[in-house]
Amino acid sequence: MFDRLKKVFSAQDKPDAAPDVKAAGLPDAVSEWASAQGFSFTGFGEGKGFSMTGQVSGKSWKMERGRSSRDYIRGEELRARAELRINDDVSVLIMNRPLKEALEKKAYQMYTDTLQTTADPSLPEEMRWLAMYPEVGWDSLPRVFWDRYSVLADQREHALAWLDLNLAELLMLWPEPAPDKQVPFMLMLLRGKGYLRMQYTPANIPTLEHAALIFTSACESAVAGLTTDISL
Incomplete structure (x- = not known):
């Protein structure tokens, strides 16, 4: 597996760009793909996005494409949510490292700005999580993974129970043309639910x-490893 992970950054030949979902006729292709996977599909009209719903490990999930609800995401956003009913105390976040660094920089600038006397109500919840949860890591995942992603958790054991080798591999092996390492991405377990939020680039x-595969795999892993309290 590690050899395959390393090839992500060493491949020289790039295939032709995959078709953009905004192109003529491709919303129908997305609908057909969703139907083949057993997902329900709803389009919101020309250029207004769509939603898909399905079941994973007996739990309902929903993924939407639409206008971004976060200022750090430019253009369209993919967001997903699942009612996993895992331990409510589990809090684990996987985000790409450039996003973590950008949020930390913004938080520091606000803290040191002597002219700012009140909290900005538009601040994303993610900035509070950076202050609440420490970063964790372990040696069984390769360095290339930790170069790209940061993992924050209330307890390291919770992160270990969720982020298995299969999920780590999926997070690295995006299909070409793959999202750049700078593209905002976040995968979360909070309050018994699973979430995904990412900039839809390339669209x-x-x-x-692949985003749907990552999310459903993350849900399966969470249900398998965190349905009961594993804390020591």
């Missing part, structure tokens, strides 16, 4: 398919 069907 094509392979990226959508």
Whole structure:
């Protein structure tokens, strides 16, 4: 597996760009793909996004494409949510490292700005999580993973129970043309639910398919490893 992970950054040949989901006829292709996977699909009209719903480990999940609800995400956003009913005390966040560094920089600038006397109500919840949860790591995942992603958790054991080798591999092996390492991405377990939020770049069907695979795999892993309290 580690050899495959390393190839992500060493491949020289790039395939032709995958079709953009905004192109003519491709919303129908997304609908057909969703139907083949057993997902329910709802389009919001020309250029207004869509939603998909399904079941994973007996739990309902929903993924939407639409206008971004976060100022650090430019253009369209993919967001997903699942009612996993895992331990409510579990809090684990996986975010790409450039996003973590950008949020930390913004938080520091606000803290040191002597002219700012009140909290900005538009601040994303993610900035509070950076202050609440420490970063964790372990040696069984390769360095290339930790170079790209940061993992924050209330307890290291919770992160270990969720982020298995399969999920780590999926997070690294995006289909080409793959999202750049700078593209905002976040995968979360909070309050018994699973969440995904990412900038939809490149906005094509392979990226959508892989994001759905990552999210459903993350849900399966969470249900398997965190349905009961594993804390020591």
